Amino acid sequence: MTAETGIGARVRRKEDVRFITGRGRYTDDINRPGQLHAVFARSPHAHARIRSLDTSNAETSPGVVAVLTGADLATDGIGPLPCGWMIHSRDGSPMKQPPHPALSVGTVRYVGEPYAVVIGETRAAAQAGADLLDPDFEELPANVDTASAQSTAPIHEGIPNNLCYDWTLGDEAATDAALASAVHVIELDIVNNRLIPNAIEPRAALGDYDAGTDMLTLYTTSQNPHLARLVLSAFVGLAPEHKLRVVSPDVGGGFGSKIFIYSEETVCGWASKRLRRPVKWTADRSEAFLNDAHGRDHVSKARLALDANGKFLGLKVSTIANLGAYMSTFSSSIPTYLYGTLLAGQYTTPAIFVEVRSVFTNTTPVDAYRGAGRPEATFLLERIVETAARELGMDPAELRRKNMVPKDAFPYATPVALVYDTGDYQACLDKALALSDYAGFPARRAAAKARGKLRGIGLSCYIEACGLAPSRLAGQLGAGVGLYESAEIRVNPTGNVTVFTGTHSHGQGHETTFAQVVSSRLGIGLDQIEVVHGDTSQGQFGMGTYGSRSLAVGGSAIMKASDKIVAKGRKIAAYLLEARPEDIDFEDGVFRVRGTNQAKTFGEIAFAAYVPHNYPLEELEPGLQETAFYDPQNFTYPAGAYVCEVEVDPETGVTRIVKFTAVDDFGQVINPMIVEGQVHGGIAQGIGQAMLEACRYDRESGQLLTGSMMDYAMPRADDLVNFDLDVVRTDCTHNPLGAKGCGEAGAIGSPPAVINAITDAIGVRTLDMPATPLKVWTALQAGSAAVKGS
Amino acid sequence: MTVKVTTTVNGKPVSGDVQPNTLLVEFVRETLGLTGTHVGCDTSQCGACTVHFDGKPIKACTILAVQAEGHQVVTIEGIGQPGNLHPMQAAFQENHGLQCGFCTPGMIMAGIGIAERNKGTSLSEETIRAELEGNICRCTGYHNIVKSIAAGARDM
Numbered sequence: 001m002t003a004e005t006g007i008g009a010r011v012r013r014k015e016d017v018r019f020i021t022g023r024g025r026y027t028d029d030i031n032r033p034g035q036l037h038a039v040f041a042r043s044p045h046a047h048a049r050i051r052s053l054d055t056s057n058a059e060t061s062p063g064v065v066a067v068l069t070g071a072d073l074a075t076d077g078i079g080p081l082p083c084g085w086m087i088h089s090r091d092g093s094p095m096k097q098p099p100h101p102a103l104s105v106g107t108v109r110y111v112g113e114p115y116a117v118v119i120g121e122t123r124a125a126a127q128a129g130a131d132l133l134d135p136d137f138e139e140l141p142a143n144v145d146t147a148s149a150q151s152t153a154p155i156h157e158g159i160p161n162n163l164c165y166d167w168t169l170g171d172e173a174a175t176d177a178a179l180a181s182a183v184h185v186i187e188l189d190i191v192n193n194r195l196i197p198n199a200i201e202p203r204a205a206l207g208d209y210d211a212g213t214d215m216l217t218l219y220t221t222s223q224n225p226h227l228a229r230l231v232l233s234a235f236v237g238l239a240p241e242h243k244l245r246v247v248s249p250d251v252g253g254g255f256g257s258k259i260f261i262y263s264e265e266t267v268c269g270w271a272s273k274r275l276r277r278p279v280k281w282t283a284d285r286s287e288a289f290l291n292d293a294h295g296r297d298h299v300s301k302a303r304l305a306l307d308a309n310g311k312f313l314g315l316k317v318s319t320i321a322n323l324g325a326y327m328s329t330f331s332s333s334i335p336t337y338l339y340g341t342l343l344a345g346q347y348t349t350p351a352i353f354v355e356v357r358s359v360f361t362n363t364t365p366v367d368a369y370r371g372a373g374r375p376e377a378t379f380l381l382e383r384i385v386e387t388a389a390r391e392l393g394m395d396p397a398e399l400r401r402k403n404m405v406p407k408d409a410f411p412y413a414t415p416v417a418l419v420y421d422t423g424d425y426q427a428c429l430d431k432a433l434a435l436s437d438y439a440g441f442p443a444r445r446a447a448a449k450a451r452g453k454l455r456g457i458g459l460s461c462y463i464e465a466c467g468l469a470p471s472r473l474a475g476q477l478g479a480g481v482g483l484y485e486s487a488e489i490r491v492n493p494t495g496n497v498t499v500f501t502g503t504h505s506h507g508q509g510h511e512t513t514f515a516q517v518v519s520s521r522l523g524i525g526l527d528q529i530e531v532v533h534g535d536t537s538q539g540q541f542g543m544g545t546y547g548s549r550s551l552a553v554g555g556s557a558i559m560k561a562s563d564k565i566v567a568k569g570r571k572i573a574a575y576l577l578e579a580r581p582e583d584i585d586f587e588d589g590v591f592r593v594r595g596t597n598q599a600k601t602f603g604e605i606a607f608a609a610y611v612p613h614n615y616p617l618e619e620l621e622p623g624l625q626e627t628a629f630y631d632p633q634n635f636t637y638p639a640g641a642y643v644c645e646v647e648v649d650p651e652t653g654v655t656r657i658v659k660f661t662a663v664d665d666f667g668q669v670i671n672p673m674i675v676e677g678q679v680h681g682g683i684a685q686g687i688g689q690a691m692l693e694a695c696r697y698d699r700e701s702g703q704l705l706t707g708s709m710m711d712y713a714m715p716r717a718d719d720l721v722n723f724d725l726d727v728v729r730t731d732c733t734h735n736p737l738g739a740k741g742c743g744e745a746g747a748i749g750s751p752p753a754v755i756n757a758i759t760d761a762i763g764v765r766t767l768d769m770p771a772t773p774l775k776v777w778t779a780l781q782a783g784s785a786a787v788k789g790s
Numbered sequence: 791m792t793v794k795v796t797t798t799v800n801g802k803p804v805s806g807d808v809q810p811n812t813l814l815v816e817f818v819r820e821t822l823g824l825t826g827t828h829v830g831c832d833t834s835q836c837g838a839c840t841v842h843f844d845g846k847p848i849k850a851c852t853i854l855a856v857q858a859e860g861h862q863v864v865t866i867e868g869i870g871q872p873g874n875l876h877p878m879q880a881a882f883q884e885n886h887g888l889q890c891g892f893c894t895p896g897m898i899m900a901g902i903g904i905a906e907r908n909k910g911t912s913l914s915e916e917t918i919r920a921e922l923e924g925n926i927c928r929c930t931g932y933h934n935i936v937k938s939i940a941a942g943a944r945d946m
Contacts, residue, residue, distance in 0.1 A: 014881055019891030019897060022826015022866035022881040029825035124809070200830040200928050201892040202837055252828070252892025253928050285831040507890030507929045673886050677934060681889065682933030709835035709926065717922035717932040722915070746931075 006520030007737075010673045014526065015511040022170045024250040027204040032278035035206070038268055039126040040281070041116040041133050042290065043108035046142035046702020047155060050106055050115060051443075054134035058118055061132050066275055068267070069116045078102065079272050081261055082235045085328035086478035087165045087336050090355070096163040098156035098360070100326040102236075102263040108137075109155055109325035111704055112363050113291025114263050118545050119279060131142040140321050142362040144697035146322040147299045149359035155325065164323055164332070169340040169352065175353035178314025182305030185315025185390040192376045193769045194297035194322070194695040196712055197369050199506075199692035201252020201564055203284035203292060203301040207272030212720045215243055216273055223258045223504050224243040224544020227481065229536050231261045231329070238269050239432055248534045251506035255685070256368035257292045258506065259546050260329040264291075281307055289707045294695055295369020297322035298376050300336065304384045310394055312403045314351040314521075317343060317380065321358045321366075328367035334360065338373030338465070338547075339476055343416035345381045346425040346461045346639060347403040352415045368546060370685055374464045379431045380771075382591045382752035387765060396459050396553025396689035396700035397433060398754070401426060404461070411733075420464060420637045421733045427727045429461060435726055436661035441645070454648040455658075460753035463639045466548035466741030469632035480528040484631035485549070486542045487557035489518070489565050491624035493610035495603030496528040499561075502542010503554035504533050507681075508743060509674040510550060516670050517555055517737070521562035523589025542629060548741030551670065552636045552732065559736040560628035568624060569605045575606060575616040578599055636732045636740040640664035642683075644753035648761045653777025655691065655758055657721050665728040665743050668738035675742045676725055683723055683744020688715040689747070690754035694770050713770070797858040799824070800868030808855050815839040818854035818865055826866040826895045830926070837925030840896035840903075841865050847903035866895035866903070869902070878902050878942035887938030889929035897935055898942075900925045905943035913943050 004009055017025050031167075087095045089306040104115045104669045113690040116133060120126030133759060143152035143162075179185055206219040216239045222228045225246040233241040249401040251258060258416040266283050274277040283291070297323050305314040321335035340354040371378075389396035404425040405412045412420045422611045433439070448455040469472060471482035488500040499518055503510060515529040532538055542554070566586050573591035574581040577598045585592050600608075608615055609624040645659040662679055669675050692713035696705040731738030757772050764779045793813075796805040796813045799822060806821040818824045818841065827850055830838035839850040842864040870876035878901050881887065888894040905913065918936050927935060 011865075013886065015891075016883040016888060017872045017875075018886055019894050020866075020875065020882050021872055022824070022895050023872070024826070024891045026825075026828070026892065029819075199890070199892075200836060200926060201828070201890065202830070225856075250891065253890040255928065285833065285836075422928060501804035509889070518813055542936075677886050677889060677930060680933040681929045682931075685928070708833050709831050710833050714835075714926050714928070715931075716926060717919040722931055722933050722936070723931065763867060 003739060005526045007668070007670050009516060011512055011516060011670065013207060013509050013512045013528065014515060015509065025249045026201055026252055027221050028282045030206055030219050030249070032206065032208050035278040035280050036119050036121060037123040037126045038271065038279050039118050039130045040114040040264065041118065041130050043107060043111055043112055043113040043115060046111050046144065047139055047140040048137040049140060050108065051136040051138050053116065055116070057132040057134065058129040060617035062199060063121040064129035065121065066117060066119045066271070067116060067129065069270060070101045070103035073101060073103055073270065076270065076274065077237050078266065079224055079237050081266065082231065083332055084329055084480040085333035087167055087332045089166045089770040090168045096159045097327050097331055098159060102266040105757065106336035110364055110704060112364060113325065117267050117271065119275065121313070129412040129425060142702035144361050144363050144699060144702050146297055146320050146359065146361065147362050150357065153697060155360050155362060159360065161649065164358040164360060164662045166357050167336050168355045168383065170353035171351055172353040174351040175314045176314045178351045179303060179305045181315060182313050184306040184392060185309040186304045186384055186391060188302050188384045188387055188766065190300045190302060190380050190383060191768050192296045192298040192379055193689060195234040195295045195369055195693050196289055196344050196695050197251030197255045197257035197292055197295060198288065199255055200715060202285060202288045203258065203262065203264065204282040205268040205480065206278060206280040207268035208278040209272040209276060211276050215245060216269055217245045217247060219247045219249065221251050221258050221657070222246065223251070223254040223546055224538050225504065225508060225534055226541050227544050228261060229504045230271065231628050232266065232538065236261070236266055236586055238266060241619065245537045248504060250345065251504070254506045255370040256295065256372055256546060259544070260293050260367055261359060285709065286707055288363060290638060290704060291369035293328045294324065294551065296376060297366055300380055301382050302380050303521045304388055306388060306392070310392055310399050310402055312347055312349040317354040319354065319356045321356055322361050322363065323358050324363045324365035325360060326365050328365040331367040334368050334373045339377050341416050341418050342374050342463065342465060343381060344416055345378065346405060346463050348405055350415060354537045363697055367511060370682065371744040372547065374744065375748045375751060378460065378748050379676050379752045382462070383755065386756040387457065387562050397429060397438065400461050401417060401429060402515065419634060421634055422730045423637060423639050423665060424640055424728055424730050428641040428665055430638060430644050430663050431726055431728060432663040435663065435724055436642060436643035436645065436659060448647055454761040456646050456754025456757040458644045458753045458760055460642045460749050460756065462749035463637055464744060464748050465635040465637060467552040467632055467636045468547050468549065469553065469764060471631050481543065483543060484629050485554040485557045486539055486540050486627065486629045487554065487561040488627040488782035489561045489625065491565060491606045493607055497522065497524065497605040499531045499558060500539035501531060501533050501558065502539060502544065502556050504545045508545065508550060508678065509671070512675055513551060514555060514558055517558050518562055522558065522602060523587065526551060548743040551737065551739045552735055552741045553573055553630060553632055555737050555739060556603060556632070556735045557628045557630035560630050561626045564628060568626065569602065571620055572605050572608055572615065573600045633734045636667065636735065638664060638740040638742065638745055639665050640745060640749055642749040642753040644757040646757040646761055648758065648776060650780055655771060655773065655776055657687065660721060661724045662746065662749065663726045663728060664742065665730055667729065667732045667740035669727065678742045679725055679746045682744060683750045684715050684720055685747045686750025687720060687754055689769055690751040691770050692719060793856055795859055797863060799859055799863045800865060800925050810856060812855045814855050816851050818850060824865050824867050825935045828892055828895060830893065835926065836893065837900060838893050838896040840899040840925065842899060847900050853889055866898060877945035878905065880943060881942030882938045883913035885934050885938040885941055887930065887934045893925065893927045897925050897927065900943055901939040904939055905946050913940055915940065
């Protein structure tokens with residue numbers, strides 16, 4: 001039974017039926033009696049002082065119930081939105097964190113920043129009221145640019161040079177020595193383009209306060225409802241934790257953007273308490289563009305030192321990271337511990353030094369977006385490695401192979417604070433080269449040339465660090481939270497099972513994958529297992545889903561809880577079968593006295609536990625229910641090799657991906673079908689970053705120019721191809737599943753593969769993302785002009 | 791001022807009093823409570839609100855509820871139910887054509903339209919990709935959606 005449903009089986013998803021029949025239940029699908037609607041007044045300016053705000057006409061507008069501002073929040077003791085990770089600068093000083101009120105007071109610092117909320121009987125009434133707000137703005141100079149932010153006017157009082165922190169990692173002296181002694185030094189300036197996450201479900205919140213019980217229920221689109229409850233309770237002061245229930249039902253994609261604690265859910269919860277009626281808000285897409293935390297936005301300089309044979313000697317990186325106008329919930333950690341630590345990649349570079357200056361600008365806050373820091377590190381590293389290969393006249397695959405951490409060198413400690421537990425990078429590369437017919441590329445290039453087209457091929461060998469851990473280390477590095485995960489398994493009296501996880505599924509398929517883990521462990525069918533998540537009133541505390549952590553950390557907690565169930569079941573079976581617990585075997589859902597045919601099924605043991613007529617009540621409590629918290633010893637380290645092949649039309653710059661190959665090592669895979677889907681989606685987002693997507697602000701006015709799906713190029717079906725996938729397996733050595741995590745790999749590995757392929761096709765050294773036809777065509781023209789002129 | 795709309799949704803006559811500027815998608819979701827049809831953008835780009843209007847897929851955010859007067863509207867709830875799935879719904883599950891599920895109803899409704907428009911031809915991957923241009927998915931990279939629509943079309 002469990003071979004078909006357990007670990008490794010390509011099981012169809014349990015959650016699908018409700019989604020394909022229109023029975024999913026997303027936050028905006030929930031309505032409460034007497035519900036009011038919130039419309040937020042948002043700054044039309046990138047930077048302005050609010051001289052005054054006349055709310056009188058809005059207040060008397062028909063159907064308007066209340067107009068609330070930041071002053072009202074302060075009166076009610078609702079605190080600013082915190083950043084949960086403390087970073088220290090190289091001089092030891094703490095990062096400079098400006099206050100981030102849920103509704104701004106006095107000054108607005110980016111276009112779209114909410115400064116008031118109008119609450120009405122209907123959304124239309126609230127909108128009509130909001131249109132009657134009369135703010136008097138005094139515009140101030142604004143800066144949206146990352147590179148120049150340190151030399152523009154400060155946007156927060158007391159934060160000179162708009163510098164949040166100046167952080168470093170690694171041995172600068174050793175790296176400088178490596179650069180000084182190198183035969184070759186490759187230098188590259190690299191921009192990592194700013195992205196807008198755009199989960200297709202817009203964010204939403206519904207606050208529902210019950211004055212009779214003093215209980216506030218907040219329905220919201222969160223990737224981590226328990227964490228939202230903790231932050232909203234302990235830091236924002238919305239309600240005591242036991243009087244706050246956060247429910248995130250079906251959530252339509254997150255990609256990081258739904259991790260964070262935003263203004264709108266804070267305000268809906270608070271306003272519901274204040275007005276004693278449910279208050280609902282659902283973002284329209286324009287608000288999503290303006291307000292959901294953006295991703296990436298790095299400007300870097302990198303230098304790679306190599307010896308005469310192409311061995312990497314040192315890597316020095318200087319990065320400016322744009323934080324936006326305020327610090328989002330985890331924004332400080334993304335360009336530091338999730339970026340600098342990844343700069344060794346798959347290679348044995350002995351000396352690495354990175355400095356990161358994170359700056360404030362008049363833009364939407366920036367935080368984790370699929371990959372979060374790791375795509376930025378991978379793009380930088382795989383671009384400079386590719387460039388080195390070309391400039392040294394080496395095969396890019398060979399240069400990588402020469403520098404890879406060998407298979408027998410694990411565990412491998414990098415010079416940037418990580419210890420990789422396991423991997424086989426050469427095997428991934430070999431497989432990817434074979435699957436992509438790398439050897440046959442010159443012939444394909446020649447054939448394309450004969451047709452007037454330019455073909456290019458690009459590699460990318462990535463590493464990522466998932467399942468951020470252990471909590472003790474995270475705490476030492478400045479994290480304000482733990483990074484364990486919890487699980488609870490309730491065996492019901494009839495022998496079926498309800499599993500509660502602290503992770504949250506918003507597309508990842510946990511209801512199936514976790515059920516497969518339990519099916520394998522307890523020997524019961526998938527239809528006997530229900531996985532519950534997303535409601536703080538049901539499951540115990542958990543940390544949620546991000547950073548490809550759910551299986552490696554949450555799945556391991558489920559394994560641990562399952563083991564406890566089996567251990568107790570063994571004791572019950574021993575009593576019933578008159579044997580010693582150590583003589584009881586448990587296999588395929590049956591407890592058996594070793595070497596006999598004396599046996600009890602899992603269901604019989606469950607029944608005995610809840611109807612304990614014949615039960616060792618003196619030694620054992622009735623019931624069969626166990627909880628577990630799992631705190632990993634280390635990160636997990638998925639890795640892989642990607643190959644992208646493109647064809648460029650030199651007449652137009654139009655670039656077509658003709659083949660995309662991805663070979664990943666995720667350790668043990670529970671459901672290959674789901675894992676492949678995760679890789680597909682990640683690659684699509686990575687290709688989006690590389691070829692289509694760019695968040696653009698007007699440099700003068702600070703207005704968001706890419707504020708709709710008509711202006712921001714989302715990848716569509718006809719922009720992409722089918723992807724060729726394969727795997728290499730080296731199991732994670734420190735979690736019970738051997739699992740490494742697969743959610744972000746595609747978005748991390750693919751952008752450099754694409755840009756390496758396009759620059760190979762058109763023969764240029766650098767090309768900023770996204771490589772639009774205009775950019776490719778312009779680069780080609782500049783290239784041919786240079787050739788003609790020389 | 792409200793106006794009365796009388797139309798047929800999923801084969802049943804329905805009516806409701808709405809503001810004249812109410813969009814069909816708002817009527818379906820808010821007046822009728824059929825929340826399977828989703829809203830993903832403000833600019834008729836994402837296709838999450840795709841329904842069938844007199845048998846053809848349209849974006850329900852592009853027309854007013856009053857324009858549905860006297861027409862036949864079918865939403866995702868109307869094409870198949872748990873235990874009795876439409877072949878296109880079954881194909882999405884079979885081929886892992888969905889992840890978060892938010893764009894899925896629109897994808898299935900658009901997919902049925904693609905299958906019907908190309909009936910009698912061998913439906914190529916290229917055709918599916920081209921005709922799916924009006925529906926955006928952020929999760930799947932389209933690989934398995936394309937596969938699902940091809941399979942669903944074969945079974946229809």
